[in-house]
Amino acid sequence: MSEPQRIGVVRDINGPIVTIELPGIRHGEQVKIGELGLFGEVISLSGDRAVVQTYESTDGVRPGEPAEGLGWPLSVELGPGLMGGIFDGVQRPLEKIALQSGDYIRRGINVASLDRDRKWAFEPNRDLAPGEKIGPGKVLGTVQETETVLHRILVPPGVHGELEEVAPAGEYDIEEIIARVRGASGRSQELRMYHRWPVRTPRPYLRRDDGVAPLITGQRVIDTFFPQLKGGKGAVPGPFGAGKTVVQQQIARWSNADIVIYVGCGERGNELVDVLETFPKLEDPYTGRSLMERTLLVANTSNMPVVAREASVYVGITMAEYYRDMGYDVVVLADSTSRWAEALREVSGRLGQMPVEEGYPAYLASRLAAVYERAGRVETHGAGSGSVTLIGAVSPPGGDFSEPVTSHTKDIIETFWALSKELADARHYPSIDWVTSFSGHVHTAAHWWHENVDSNWENRRREALALLARDAELSRIVNLVGPEALSSAQRWDLEGAALIKEGVLQQSALDEIDTFCSPDKQFALLDLALMIYDQGAELVKRGVPVQELQRLPLLSRVRRIKSLYSSEQLDDIETFRDEVEQTLENLRQEYAKHEEQA
Amino acid sequence: MSTKEYRTAVEARGGLLVMKHTPGVAFGDRVSIEDHSGGVRNGQVIRSSNEEVLILVFEGVDDLDLENTWVRFLDAPVEIALSPELLGREFNGLGEPRDGRPPVLSSLRRAVGGSAINPAARTYPREFIQTGISTIDGLNSLVRGQKLPIFTGSGLPHNRLAAQIVRQARLKNEDASFSIVFAAMGVSYADAKFFRDEFASSGVLRNVVMFINLADDPPVERLTLPRTALTAAEYLAYDLDRHVLVVMTDMTYYAEALREVATSKGDVPARKGYPGYLYSDLAEIYERCGRIHHRHGSITMMPVVSMPSDDITHPIPDLTGYITEGQIVLSRELDNQGIYPPVHISPSLSRLMKDGIGKDDTREDHPRVAAQLYALYARALETRNLASIIGADELSSHDRRYLTFADAFDRRFVGQGENEERSIEATLDLAWELMSIFPKDGLTRVSEADIAKHYRELDEEQASSLGGGPASGVTTAVQSHSRRKRRTGSGAQPSGGG
Numbered sequence A: 001m002s003e004p005q006r007i008g009v010v011r012d013i014n015g016p017i018v019t020i021e022l023p024g025i026r027h028g029e030q031v032k033i034g035e036l037g038l039f040g041e042v043i044s045l046s047g048d049r050a051v052v053q054t055y056e057s058t059d060g061v062r063p064g065e066p067a068e069g070l071g072w073p074l075s076v077e078l079g080p081g082l083m084g085g086i087f088d089g090v091q092r093p094l095e096k097i098a099l100q101s102g103d104y105i106r107r108g109i110n111v112a113s114l115d116r117d118r119k120w121a122f123e124p125n126r127d128l129a130p131g132e133k134i135g136p137g138k139v140l141g142t143v144q145e146t147e148t149v150l151h152r153i154l155v156p157p158g159v160h161g162e163l164e165e166v167a168p169a170g171e172y173d174i175e176e177i178i179a180r181v182r183g184a185s186g187r188s189q190e191l192r193m194y195h196r197w198p199v200r201t202p203r204p205y206l207r208r209d210d211g212v213a214p215l216i217t218g219q220r221v222i223d224t225f226f227p228q229l230k231g232g233k234g235a236v237p238g239p240f241g242a243g244k245t246v247v248q249q250q251i252a253r254w255s256n257a258d259i260v261i262y263v264g265c266g267e268r269g270n271e272l273v274d275v276l277e278t279f280p281k282l283e284d285p286y287t288g289r290s291l292m293e294r295t296l297l298v299a300n301t302s303n304m305p306v307v308a309r310e311a312s313v314y315v316g317i318t319m320a321e322y323y324r325d326m327g328y329d330v331v332v333l334a335d336s337t338s339r340w341a342e343a344l345r346e347v348s349g350r351l352g353q354m355p356v357e358e359g360y361p362a363y364l365a366s367r368l369a370a371v372y373e374r375a376g377r378v379e380t381h382g383a384g385s386g387s388v389t390l391i392g393a394v395s396p397p398g399g400d401f402s403e404p405v406t407s408h409t410k411d412i413i414e415t416f417w418a419l420s421k422e423l424a425d426a427r428h429y430p431s432i433d434w435v436t437s438f439s440g441h442v443h444t445a446a447h448w449w450h451e452n453v454d455s456n457w458e459n460r461r462r463e464a465l466a467l468l469a470r471d472a473e474l475s476r477i478v479n480l481v482g483p484e485a486l487s488s489a490q491r492w493d494l495e496g497a498a499l500i501k502e503g504v505l506q507q508s509a510l511d512e513i514d515t516f517c518s519p520d521k522q523f524a525l526l527d528l529a530l531m532i533y534d535q536g537a538e539l540v541k542r543g544v545p546v547q548e549l550q551r552l553p554l555l556s557r558v559r560r561i562k563s564l565y566s567s568e569q570l571d572d573i574e575t576f577r578d579e580v581e582q583t584l585e586n587l588r589q590e591y592a593k594h595e596e597q598a
Numbered sequence B: 001m002s003t004k005e006y007r008t009a010v011e012a013r014g015g016l017l018v019m020k021h022t023p024g025v026a027f028g029d030r031v032s033i034e035d036h037s038g039g040v041r042n043g044q045v046i047r048s049s050n051e052e053v054l055i056l057v058f059e060g061v062d063d064l065d066l067e068n069t070w071v072r073f074l075d076a077p078v079e080i081a082l083s084p085e086l087l088g089r090e091f092n093g094l095g096e097p098r099d100g101r102p103p104v105l106s107s108l109r110r111a112v113g114g115s116a117i118n119p120a121a122r123t124y125p126r127e128f129i130q131t132g133i134s135t136i137d138g139l140n141s142l143v144r145g146q147k148l149p150i151f152t153g154s155g156l157p158h159n160r161l162a163a164q165i166v167r168q169a170r171l172k173n174e175d176a177s178f179s180i181v182f183a184a185m186g187v188s189y190a191d192a193k194f195f196r197d198e199f200a201s202s203g204v205l206r207n208v209v210m211f212i213n214l215a216d217d218p219p220v221e222r223l224t225l226p227r228t229a230l231t232a233a234e235y236l237a238y239d240l241d242r243h244v245l246v247v248m249t250d251m252t253y254y255a256e257a258l259r260e261v262a263t264s265k266g267d268v269p270a271r272k273g274y275p276g277y278l279y280s281d282l283a284e285i286y287e288r289c290g291r292i293h294h295r296h297g298s299i300t301m302m303p304v305v306s307m308p309s310d311d312i313t314h315p316i317p318d319l320t321g322y323i324t325e326g327q328i329v330l331s332r333e334l335d336n337q338g339i340y341p342p343v344h345i346s347p348s349l350s351r352l353m354k355d356g357i358g359k360d361d362t363r364e365d366h367p368r369v370a371a372q373l374y375a376l377y378a379r380a381l382e383t384r385n386l387a388s389i390i391g392a393d394e395l396s397s398h399d400r401r402y403l404t405f406a407d408a409f410d411r412r413f414v415g416q417g418e419n420e421e422r423s424i425e426a427t428l429d430l431a432w433e434l435m436s437i438f439p440k441d442g443l444t445r446v447s448e449a450d451i452a453k454h455y456r457e458l459d460e461e462q463a464s465s466l467g468g469g470p471a472s473g474v475t476t477a478v479q480s481h482s483r484r485k486r487r488t489g490s491g492a493q494p495s496g497g498g
Ligand SMILES: Nc1ncnc2c1ncn2[C@@H]1O[C@H](COP(=O)(O)OP(=O)(O)OP(=O)(O)O)[C@@H](O)[C@H]1O
Pocket: A238, A239, A240, A241, A242, A243, A244, A245, A246, A247, A267, A395, A429, A430, A431, A507, A508, A509, A510, B321, B322, B323, B349, B350, B351, B352
């Protein structure tokens, strides 16, 4: 980064794609374009000419204006002060930009990502001794970044040597030196509380580990039916209005992650405002603190420049890896990866690259895979185990899942929550379709459920899915010939499936009580619905007319239980269950008596 | 540079003009083109290098004689003059008067391209707007600062509906009315006249700015028209503190103009020949709507989007739906039945409804009533499908209730007069009346407290008379989208809860 700055000249402006002439410029290098100083990045080189994609609108730029090579690739600042913030697609702090440039984002504005004036209470790592050999990932000390997040200050990647000194406890801003390390060459290196990292390069770790624990999201159809692991990769495809953003926001709200990074990539401004306005007031069910304290937003809304949209996903993931390196479980929600892919497509189109499918370049699949590959559970260099879970929304044109982005994504991810327009139109939320969705983590998740909740989890889950599959089959018959064609047992199957759908699968994000459901409550509800189904099936087998069962008021009451009792009121659910059992038992006895008399 | 004229045009095609050797021209700048007959056209630079400049000509390049075409680069972006005098006037897509009156003079000029609102400067829209239309207020509520398009098809009464909303829209506890910005792209003379007459007869003309490009006006001008209109809307909202309702019709013609230009530029097509950047382009327009911190005014947007061949998955409604905060979808089946406004609620949605309704905004039971009506209607449509296959007589009495409900809902809740303005309370009361067709146990989306307060017991006879009798059961006004896939909430079982 000590290279001399070089100035070249703008040759051609084609929307966000600008061709410059600058000898010695490198691929991936950051460039400042024109009098306005618009930021951009070199995406192709040919001789002295470089093609630059700019993160800002190029209106008003003329051929002949200067272009300056900055000598480094697109990087982010990593250090205390990220949590609770909102950044644009190239990590500029939007709140500070609003103070400087008003309601609209002025072009060429240059504000440092991290606050230079703020002091942080640094607590050195007492185990360190001068002279000690240290390397990347070693914890130099800590800063309480927010009430919930203890920020570990790590030796940045690439720094090895002998520790000369660590600053004593005290208040420091991020530019102050908090440690010195003597490298192999004998040169002393100064370390601050922050460093820069190029976003397109994955941050190093010791080794990759398998996921072991499910990410608990408090959403029944996810946790109970299609579980995600900490460190897993998942996708939420669905047509517009099906509920992708709500699923992602629910995960951002209620999941048991340490850190949540929400990347609004080419979506609505108001959705980010929604998070910004509601999260500070919401309580994290695990820590009891404000949710905003562990949340960070990256916003490139649909009307913001398209090139920064492509960058925003990398910016979000790099920050996630940074917190992972501190030993945290981080969840990245990217809404929507389709807009990211479209940004790729737009740039490749302007470069005249050969499109392969629906205008997308040939490298779409490999880029997508590389992005998702940055998720995972790892052994970090110095802070134990950490993970990045990556969950991307996919917005297929016309809701057609065979289009390139959805189909490539499907090949890469392990958890697929397919949203259905039919379910959404009937206001069955979350509209995750239980037939086409899948999770490759059921087996691993089962260990956790059996140990922590109930040893019957995997069986119950399987029974419920089997019942739903029978229901789909029977519904087809009903649709062809009417309900009269079904046997009593089959009708009871339909009733049982309806109980699962309405009493378990449906879960309104807007319901104050049901918006979050603990694993215990999830299992209690599932078990309750299946218990009713099982016992009812038994009664039907003994000859109790199915109509008699269908008339039971408990069938409508059981559908309300989820929003009547919170996760803390499992006793009440238990009481209700006892009542139900009693009612069914009475019915059984009554019928047995009846039989005897006859 | 603005005084220098070039006669170096080398090519003209599809709305584009190619110039050679016009160095140092700024990207995005406005251009003035004088043709052989002395006529002046307007253009914008869409690619610039010292060797070659590409110009988008708003009036099109028809019969340009390259030898006799004089081009001046005006050294300024495409912009319009802004003053309160805009109100009551009519302009074209470039902000030039169409009403025969002199241009608006003002020292305040702004580029129509706009720039992105900083998301951190926005505030979440949450003020309920009462439109007096039950399907909107009750089930897909509009709030101030929302973008809520009407998805429609040719021949459907979207114009009448938009006009009714313009006439009736008001905040519950405020007198302040909306200023209207009306943007017409590629519409027929008759449609434009309908709106003009409508504004005149309802006495709001003094409060309306119109930007009009008719079907026989140059299509390229449609590309800048919504931007010009929104620049005016932003001025009214944020400089003059007004609440602005922007009605834009028809976004489909806008997108077709975009496709035309994209094709002649040689842009890589994505779906149906539309360029890959159609999404971002539409978003630049739609996202200019909203509410901003510390600003009194607001921009609410109601674009009309026609669905070619009534296909909601066509790229234009599809991409619009991915950007806007919901959609009101009109149905040809309902229209054929004479039901006005023919709003099909199943695919309709308002995403901003949640914070604008309920105890403090409309009525305590509102969110749950909406959820309940949706669930009942979804099931009712499936029952209708079933009845059309096996015959209504084969249905259980329980299922027949759903038929009764479907008919009553279509006729009485969806259907209403073009001048009928229902208060939100009236809409919700009507909802309860229809819900009373079912026994209490069948209503699991509303709370027990709601039932105690609003539910009215009906006997079998009253219940069926609400729907006009079971005989009218097997109309197939609207059926569920897919007959085969029936896996929705309560839908799939042939008998249930009650
Ligand atoms: N779990 C849920 N509970 C309650 N309402 C929901 C739920 N999921 C979705 N909705 C409703 O559906 C609407 C649309 O959901 P959402 O905005 O998440 O859709 P989307 O798939 O992200 O659409 P787009 O692709 O256009 O962004 C929400 O505004 C809300 O009204």
